[in-house]
Structures are given as structure tokens and as C-alpha cells.
Amino acid sequence: MRKILWLILIAAAVYSGYWFVGARGTERAIAGWISQRQSDGWQADYTSVQTGGFPLRFDTLISDLSLADPKSGVAYETPRLEIKSASYAPTALSAVFASGSTFATPYQRVDITHDRADADLFVDAGPNLTLDVTAFTLDNAAITSTLGWGMTLAHGAFSTIRSAQNPLSHTIGLSAHDLVPSEGLMSTLNTDGLLSDRFETLEIALTATFDAPWDIHALEERRPQPTRIDIDKIAAKWGKLDLQIAGAVDIDARGVASGKIALKARNWRDMIDMATAAGLIPADMQSLAIRAGQVLAGLKGNADTIDAELTLSEGMIVLGFIPIGPAPNFSIR
Numbered sequence: 001m002r003k004i005l006w007l008i009l010i011a012a013a014v015y016s017g018y019w020f021v022g023a024r025g026t027e028r029a030i031a032g033w034i035s036q037r038q039s040d041g042w043q044a045d046y047t048s049v050q051t052g053g054f055p056l057r058f059d060t061l062i063s064d065l066s067l068a069d070p071k072s073g074v075a076y077e078t079p080r081l082e083i084k085s086a087s088y089a090p091t092a093l094s095a096v097f098a099s100g101s102t103f104a105t106p107y108q109r110v111d112i113t114h115d116r117a118d119a120d121l122f123v124d125a126g127p128n129l130t131l132d133v134t135a136f137t138l139d140n141a142a143i144t145s146t147l148g149w150g151m152t153l154a155h156g157a158f159s160t161i162r163s164a165q166n167p168l169s170h171t172i173g174l175s176a177h178d179l180v181p182s183e184g185l186m187s188t189l190n191t192d193g194l195l196s197d198r199f200e201t202l203e204i205a206l207t208a209t210f211d212a213p214w215d216i217h218a219l220e221e222r223r224p225q226p227t228r229i230d231i232d233k234i235a236a237k238w239g240k241l242d243l244q245i246a247g248a249v250d251i252d253a254r255g256v257a258s259g260k261i262a263l264k265a266r267n268w269r270d271m272i273d274m275a276t277a278a279g280l281i282p283a284d285m286q287s288l289a290i291r292a293g294q295v296l297a298g299l300k301g302n303a304d305t306i307d308a309e310l311t312l313s314e315g316m317i318v319l320g321f322i323p324i325g326p327a328p329n330f331s332i333r
Contacts, residue, residue, distance in 0.1 A: 042068060078101040122134075128216055153178065200239075203234070203235045256314065260312075
């Protein structure tokens, strides 16, 4: 019995040593990563890094974190970020994001408040921490931009799963419920009163292939760039507007897409008006887009519904046989 007790005590001492070494190692790794970013010219600051959770968890709290990448112009600030993992499964991570965070680009700053924002991350073992699975949840969020737009969201979910056949491909899903644009944004978009005060449906399901893995180097250096996007479904229903998209595009090194997209749009004229008001369609292209829509809707015998194919080529969107405007650039900063 005494031998068993000694074995238990020795095992407890060894495990305790493992936990404390792991906890201090986690803190040193985070501090070292931030210090390296400072050496690379980033703005990278924090107040403290502390790890608790003994004996079964590594729960690390980073306080007053501020990161800004001078190459991309992207910056992130948060009063606290918690990173958690089980001590026996350190590659299964959970992150809890504090309300009151700020995300900025060279074009705008976005302030985010919420009741809940957390993510589950599964990464490969090893120094690169290659992303395998992501699941992000956002509840009761309010988003405000310095460009004057904003929205609230009751619930949102975002997920990615890396393909077993192609490690550079990820299946991506997004859904949003009770997405309510701000009054200012609504007054711009809803000039004809066709829209309800919130999105009834917003769902995205697609597979994106990139030119490099999503790992720790994607934060430190160049972001992986998409080379192909296969769209299973994009569905949005907002008041009397109903939009469905599917298809596939290849993307070159400039971020320019080429391919074909199947589009079904009910009350398409109002979508064109909205897109023009939002700046997505140049004002001088609006009448041409409407004429193209009239031709294509007439082909199916329903003047209010377009069921046609978009072609993306050389930076332009062609609806049927008529160019309607520039295509989005898919480069990731």
C-alpha cells in the first residue's frame, strides 16, 4: 500500500512539473512571438500574459493586446483574449474574444461589441500550427464602421474544414440570423421600401483552395491567396428580394477571377438599384445593367426574375452577353 501511495505521489509530482513547464512555455512562446513581430516592424503590445487552469487545462489570458501589420495595414485591438486547451490535447484550442474589440484596415475601422464570441480551433502538432478545423460563433453582436455603416446580429456561425484529399482546400460555411442593418444603411439601400428590417436568410457554403497553408506563417508573413472557389450555395432573402448563387471560379495571382456563376434573382431591378446605391455597380453602368436584366428575364418569361449565368473574365462581370461592371478582386491583404 505504501508503494502504491509513493507511486501516486511521484506521478502527481511528475504531472505537476509537466503542467508548470507547459504553462510557462506557453507564456514564453506568446511573448516571444509578439517580440518577434515588433522586430519585424509591427505594432505589437500587450499588458500581461498569464496561464492558469491547473491541473487539466492551459488557460492563457492576454490582456490589452494590440497588433498592427504595416505591410497589409490590418490592425486588431482587444482588451483581452483567452486561449484555452486541455493539457492532454494541446492542439485542440478554444479562443474567447472580449467585447469592445476593434478591427481596422487602411480604409476603415470597425468596432465590435457582443455577448459572446468564441472559436474552436484544431491545428496540426508541430511548430507551424497548420489549421485543420475552425468553428466560430458570434451572439448578439453590434458592428459599427467609421465609414458610417453598421449592423446588429443575433447569431452568426462560421466554420472551415481542411480537405483530406487536398490540404490546401477548405470547406467554408457561414450563416447569419436576424442580421439588422443600421438605420443609415437602410435609408441608403431601402429607397423603395421593399426590404424588411432584417435578413431572413443569409447562408454561404463553398470550398476555397489556396496557394499556401493557413498556419502561423499566414499571420507573420504573407496571407495565403485563393486560387479557386467552388460555390455550392449562396442564399440571401431580404424582404421581397431573393438571391441564389452557385458556380466556380479560378483566381489568378492578381486576384482576378474567371469562371461562370449561376444566378437566380427575384425582384432583380431593386437589387441593381441597391447595388448602385452601395457603390457595387458604378452609376454610369446602372442603365446598362437594367437593360441586360430585362433581356435575360424576358428569356424565361418572368419579368421580375432572372435565371441566368454570370461570366467573370479579365476583371469584368458579364450577365448573359452584356458587361455590367467590374468583378470583385479576391486578393487577401
